[in-house]
Amino acid sequence: MRIGFIGLGVMGAPMARHLADAGHQIVTVLNRSPLPAGLDAAIVGSSAEVARQSEVVITMLPDTPDVERVLVGQQGVIEGIAPGTLVIDMSSISPIATARLADTLRKSGAGYLDAPVSGGEVGAKAASLTIMVGGPKAEFEAALPLFSKLGKNITLIGERNGAGQICKIANQIIVALNIEAVAEALVFASKAGCDPATVRTALMGGFAASRVLEVHGERMIARAFAPGFRIRLHQKDLGLALESARALGVSLPNTATAQELMNACSAVDGGAEADHSSLVRALERLSGHQLSTEGV
Structure with a gap:
C-alpha cells in the first residue's frame, strides 16, 4: 500500500x-x-x-x-x-x-x-x-x-470523530496529575529528611506504585530531563482539556493546577523543551528544596 x-x-x-x-x-x-x-x-x-x-x-x-x-x-x-x-x-x-x-x-x-x-x-x-x-x-x-x-x-x-481525541485528553489528565502527585510526594519526603530514592523504592511495592512513579520518579531524582515528552506538548494537551471542560461545563481543578505548574516550568529558560517529569522543578522552587544534585 x-x-x-x-x-x-x-x-x-x-x-x-x-x-x-x-x-x-x-x-x-x-x-x-x-x-x-x-x-x-x-x-x-x-x-x-x-x-x-x-x-x-x-x-x-x-x-x-x-x-x-x-x-x-x-x-x-x-x-x-x-x-x-x-x-x-x-x-x-x-x-x-x-x-x-x-x-x-x-x-x-x-x-x-x-x-x-x-x-x-x-x-x-x-x-x-x-x-x-x-x-x-x-x-x-x-x-x-x-x-x-x-x-x-x-x-x-x-x-464519531473526536472520540479518540477525548480519550487522549483523559489520558493526559491522568498522566499530568500522576506526575504532580509523584513530584509532591518526593519533594515532601526529601525536605523532611528522607532519601527520595529510598522512598520511591518503598512506594513501588505498595498501592502507590505506578508507571509514573517508576519511570518519572527516577527521572526526577536523577535529574534526567532530556525530553521523552516535552513540557510544551503536555501544556498544549492540558490546554485542550481545560478548553473542552469549559465547553462541557466540567470542573477540572487539579488539571488547572498541573497546567499552572507546567507554565511555571516553561517560563524558565529551556523549560518548555524539557521532559514533562521536570514539573518537579516548579514544586522545588516553591519549596526552596531540590530533590537531588545527581546529574547536575
Missing part, C-alpha cells in the same frame, strides 16, 4: 519506519524535519501531492493549527484527495477541530479517523503505542492492519 505520512518528527519517524519495514511505500513532504536516516520514502512537494499519490494519509503533527494547515490549508491534503482515500490523524489536537476537519474531508469523499497515541518516543520506537480511535467501525477495521504495526493496545473509543 502507498501510505502518505506527514510529520516525521520524534514520534512520526519511527512510526513511518515501522510501516516501511512492513512493506508499505511511504510518500512524504518535508517541512520542519529532514528525512530520517534509514527511511526509504518518496519525497514530493506538497501535502496535496502526498494525497494524490496515496491510498491512506497519516498525519502526526504537534498541534491543531499544524493539522488544519496540512489537511485543509493551501496545497493541503484536501486539494489532492481522491474519493475513498482514508485520512488518519494520529496527532493530539482539539476534538472540536477534529469533528470539523472530519466533516470537511468527508464532503470530499474521504474517510477520516482520529487516532491519537500514548507511549511517547519509547512506545513509537518499540511499536507498542496505545492507539485511541474515533470514527466509523468499518474505517477502523480497514486501518487495523496499519495500527497493528504501530501499537499494541488499539481501541475504537466511539464511532
Whole structure:
C-alpha cells in the first residue's frame, strides 16, 4: 500500500519506519524535519501531492493549527484527495477541530479517523503505542492492519470523530496529575529528611506504585530531563482539556493546577523543551528544596 505520512518528527519517524519495514511505500513532504536516516520514502512537494499519490494519509503533527494547515490549508491534503482515500490523524489536537476537519474531508469523499497515541518516543520506537480511535467501525477495521504495526493496545473509543481525541485528553489528565502527585510526594519526603530514592523504592511495592512513579520518579531524582515528552506538548494537551471542560461545563481543578505548574516550568529558560517529569522543578522552587544534585 502507498501510505502518505506527514510529520516525521520524534514520534512520526519511527512510526513511518515501522510501516516501511512492513512493506508499505511511504510518500512524504518535508517541512520542519529532514528525512530520517534509514527511511526509504518518496519525497514530493506538497501535502496535496502526498494525497494524490496515496491510498491512506497519516498525519502526526504537534498541534491543531499544524493539522488544519496540512489537511485543509493551501496545497493541503484536501486539494489532492481522491474519493475513498482514508485520512488518519494520529496527532493530539482539539476534538472540536477534529469533528470539523472530519466533516470537511468527508464532503470530499474521504474517510477520516482520529487516532491519537500514548507511549511517547519509547512506545513509537518499540511499536507498542496505545492507539485511541474515533470514527466509523468499518474505517477502523480497514486501518487495523496499519495500527497493528504501530501499537499494541488499539481501541475504537466511539464511532464519531473526536472520540479518540477525548480519550487522549483523559489520558493526559491522568498522566499530568500522576506526575504532580509523584513530584509532591518526593519533594515532601526529601525536605523532611528522607532519601527520595529510598522512598520511591518503598512506594513501588505498595498501592502507590505506578508507571509514573517508576519511570518519572527516577527521572526526577536523577535529574534526567532530556525530553521523552516535552513540557510544551503536555501544556498544549492540558490546554485542550481545560478548553473542552469549559465547553462541557466540567470542573477540572487539579488539571488547572498541573497546567499552572507546567507554565511555571516553561517560563524558565529551556523549560518548555524539557521532559514533562521536570514539573518537579516548579514544586522545588516553591519549596526552596531540590530533590537531588545527581546529574547536575
